[in-house]
Amino acid sequence: MRGIFEENDVVCAEVRNFQHDGSLQLQARSQKYGKLEKGQLLIVDPYLVKKSKQHFHHLEQFGIDLILGRNGFIWVGEHVEARDSMVVDQANSSEQSRFPEEKNQTHTPLEMRQNICRIANAVRVLSTLGFSIDADLILETVELSSTVKIDIHDMLGSEFHVLVAEREAERRSLMGKRKR
DSSP: OTTTOOTTOOBOOEEEEEOTTSOEEEEOSSSTTSBOOSEEEEEOOGGGBOOOSOOEEEETTTTEEEEEOTTSEEEEEEOOOOOOOEEEETTTTEEEESOTHHHHOOOOOHHHHHHHHHHHHHHHHHHHHTOOBOHHHHHHHHHHHHHTTOOTGGGGSHHHHHHHHHHHHHHHHHHHHHHO
């Protein structure tokens, strides 16, 4: 793994096995979900992340990948196409990219960065209010911020928190009426 990743890289992997010497065997689902770049890592209370069959989400309308970890780690980042772009040479443990243009592409467009920040701020608001976090509720919060034309940095203000709380109270009261 040290041939592919460096220390302090943010990666998404599953623990496959514990070794007797205390080390771990990790497995990344693919190159797509290995190293996480061009995004934000958010940490929320783990009990807020709703259990789901699917914790990896591609929000197509924004071009964003969203990973909701049950450990409270939430990744919001630029969408990465699933392709095997990394070849590890076993002889000398050096890595070579089949797509050299990827190494030069470090620029993330402004609109993409704004989408990442808007979605990350939606997660922060939901976490602050203590609401369960899932992809649908995040998208509803982002949609609310766009509908009322709230700037990205204003999403963290108390006025938007009140709007989100009121919307959630209304949703819960409608759910209660349906159950009756």
